[in-house]
Amino acid sequence: MLKRFLVPEADQVFVKEEAVRAATEEIFRKMSVSGEDAALMADVLMTSDLRGCESHGVSNMLRNYITYYEKGQSNPKPDVKVLRESLISASLDGDGGLGIQVGPAGMQIAIDKAEQTGMGAVTIKNCGHGGMLAYYPLMALEHDMIGVAMHSAGGRLQVPTFGSEPVYGTHPIAWAAPAGKMPPFVFDVATTQVAANKLMLTRRIGSHLEPGWITDLAGEPVMEQVPSPDYGGFLMLPFGGTRENGGHKGFGFATIVDIMAGILSGNGPGYVAQDDWALFVMAIKIDAFRDVTDFKNDMDVLLERLSSMKPTKDHDRVYYAGLMEHEEIELRKREGIPYHREVVEWFNKAAEKLDLDYSLP
Amino acid sequence: MLKRFLVPEADQVFVKEEAVRAATEEIFRKMSVSGEDAALMADVLMTSDLRGCESHGVSNMLRNYITYYEKGQSNPKPDVKVLRESLISASLDGDGGLGIQVGPAGMQIAIDKAEQTGMGAVTIKNCGHGGMLAYYPLMALEHDMIGVAMHSAGGRLQVPTFGSEPVYGTHPIAWAAPAGKMPPFVFDVATTQVAANKLMLTRRIGSHLEPGWITDLAGEPVMEQVPSPDYGGFLMLPFGGTRENGGHKGFGFATIVDIMAGILSGNGPGYVAQDDWALFVMAIKIDAFRDVTDFKNDMDVLLERLSSMKPTKDHDRVYYAGLMEHEEIELRKREGIPYHREVVEWFNKAAEKLDLDYSLP
Numbered sequence: 160m161l162k163r164f165l166v167p168e169a170d171q172v173f174v175k176e177e178a179v180r181a182a183t184e185e186i187f188r189k190m191s192v193s194g195e196d197a198a199l200m201a202d203v204l205m206t207s208d209l210r211g212c213e214s215h216g217v218s219n220m221l222r223n224y225i226t227y228y229e230k231g232q233s234n235p236k237p238d239v240k241v242l243r244e245s246l247i248s249a250s251l252d253g254d255g256g257l258g259i260q261v262g263p264a265g266m267q268i269a270i271d272k273a274e275q276t277g278m279g280a281v282t283i284k285n286c287g288h289g290g291m292l293a294y295y296p297l298m299a300l301e302h303d304m305i306g307v308a309m310h311s312a313g314g315r316l317q318v319p320t321f322g323s324e325p326v327y328g329t330h331p332i333a334w335a336a337p338a339g340k341m342p343p344f345v346f347d348v349a350t351t352q353v354a355a356n357k358l359m360l361t362r363r364i365g366s367h368l369e370p371g372w373i374t375d376l377a378g379e380p381v382m383e384q385v386p387s388p389d390y391g392g393f394l395m396l397p398f399g400g401t402r403e404n405g406g407h408k409g410f411g412f413a414t415i416v417d418i419m420a421g422i423l424s425g426n427g428p429g430y431v432a433q434d435d436w437a438l439f440v441m442a443i444k445i446d447a448f449r450d451v452t453d454f455k456n457d458m459d460v461l462l463e464r465l466s467s468m469k470p471t472k473d474h475d476r477v478y479y480a481g482l483m484e485h486e487e488i489e490l491r492k493r494e495g496i497p498y499h500r501e502v503v504e505w506f507n508k509a510a511e512k513l514d515l516d517y518s519l520p
Numbered sequence: 521m522l523k524r525f526l527v528p529e530a531d532q533v534f535v536k537e538e539a540v541r542a543a544t545e546e547i548f549r550k551m552s553v554s555g556e557d558a559a560l561m562a563d564v565l566m567t568s569d570l571r572g573c574e575s576h577g578v579s580n581m582l583r584n585y586i587t588y589y590e591k592g593q594s595n596p597k598p599d600v601k602v603l604r605e606s607l608i609s610a611s612l613d614g615d616g617g618l619g620i621q622v623g624p625a626g627m628q629i630a631i632d633k634a635e636q637t638g639m640g641a642v643t644i645k646n647c648g649h650g651g652m653l654a655y656y657p658l659m660a661l662e663h664d665m666i667g668v669a670m671h672s673a674g675g676r677l678q679v680p681t682f683g684s685e686p687v688y689g690t691h692p693i694a695w696a697a698p699a700g701k702m703p704p705f706v707f708d709v710a711t712t713q714v715a716a717n718k719l720m721l722t723r724r725i726g727s728h729l730e731p732g733w734i735t736d737l738a739g740e741p742v743m744e745q746v747p748s749p750d751y752g753g754f755l756m757l758p759f760g761g762t763r764e765n766g767g768h769k770g771f772g773f774a775t776i777v778d779i780m781a782g783i784l785s786g787n788g789p790g791y792v793a794q795d796d797w798a799l800f801v802m803a804i805k806i807d808a809f810r811d812v813t814d815f816k817n818d819m820d821v822l823l824e825r826l827s828s829m830k831p832t833k834d835h836d837r838v839y840y841a842g843l844m845e846h847e848e849i850e851l852r853k854r855e856g857i858p859y860h861r862e863v864v865e866w867f868n869k870a871a872e873k874l875d876l877d878y879s880l881p
Contacts, residue, residue, distance in 0.1 A: 428822040461789040
């Protein structure tokens, strides 16, 4: 992540992952989620925090999830149904469960089908927020597979190029491939200029947004540096930004997500489905195409070249997607996760309010 | 395409597609390509010109193809070999044939496998330039399938974010999905800020490049408006441009292409394989996931919403990928294709030089 999204040092409180994981599981169980699902959902969030992707960990979303459960907008005990199935595919109805609850099982089905046939893809309609999307393709890596995920996230935020009204959410895409001795390639991006959760981080941190990141409520790009506005006070440009800078490419990739996750699942276009979100996940077995060892050797050749290249001036290194996150995991497992003190305070207040036993240091 | 890439009106010569198609076929046959393949290859180029994508039609590439054949760098009679095959996949060796020659048959295999199982994917190593990449996913549409294509194009042009040396070519991605009454979604973009062939067009046309489109030979982004430099005088940024504007997303998508087309095919990373290029194509059968009619209805709902939306000021319309191209096909079939006069002159000189019968008006 860019520096502007990091918690300022003065506000950092280092907490061991085990403590936050246990607290998060307790919270989910209190929301009537089963113990097994609570552990899984906590794993999705903690994997994000360990990777240095705190935008999608417990800091932002956990309090929202609680609100959804309290308002009855998320189903803590979803009865996932298979709507259609083939040798290589399954279409699921998530029964209103959060994406972080029903998504991993969907990816597991894709992996199982890919194990049998070479490729597997699963759509999930009618689900909620899927957390850090990289979680799903990451599941494929240990099976020597390439993993793909896309997430249709409603239609209230992202305007099309030259458009005055929002039709998509941040509509992220993630893609991962294993390597040999190098850390794997793990790519996960919003198709907007910036992820909504990162805007939430900038509000906590007080940093600014760059020109061409957002639009006003009429879809006109905001072309100066501005403080992060509140939700409801802005819309978002597709990545690339303006047309001259290639915003139509972000718009196109966002449309791919709306088609693969939203429409192919039967959930419908994001701007129609709104709060019912949808996922598309896919696993591709490498040895259907090529020997796994040869593939991984070539991955090492590429990734070593990228990460050892002389950087341009004012930069200290070239990072391919997944490299920085891999290093962050090792660091954070050892030293703890640097949460904003406000997040730690929130956890401890939540324990009191929900009558739970944990207490974070 | 942006206006800067269009042929200026004063230089336009309208030619009927049939005449250019016949001339192109004649040229390929003269290069020892079989009649059947020559017709197919001309179709790839003419489909590009009809869609208004003249960057990838006969204007730029045909003269290069002739040079490749004359220098023995392309094999006009490739003996394509199946290296590995499964229910859902095939890995092909293109035997040095141009991508426009061996790619369509590869996509047909993917479609045939998807017809049987629901999904099919094919890699092709050791091939040349694939033309307009949208051609391959377009083939899937009439089978009620979603089509995907990626093309690893060597490693001499695109620098990674913060990198000082090139590792990728323009590494394009294309994705298409059918609709009901609306023109289909057909997306096809370079993962660089701008396609190499569009830079060639700007040189013919004399227009400028925007800040953040290219870098100098040390990988430093050129942040002012400049005339289009000659090949060898610049490198290219991933789409998004600088890191602050999201160039790491373009870099990530380019890496996906290098992995799916270059490494999964066995061709190797683009910067290693260089002039041996590679393709990845995939077909996804819609009714493996959902009834085709319902899918197409939802596509219409989305595409109508996009194309009928009030545009922002100074713009007359929102175009989704494939809409402008669809309208251009109708126009150009009726009125002819507006080639640059230099291109028509080149064709007629080529007829003389190669002792062929055609003559363009």
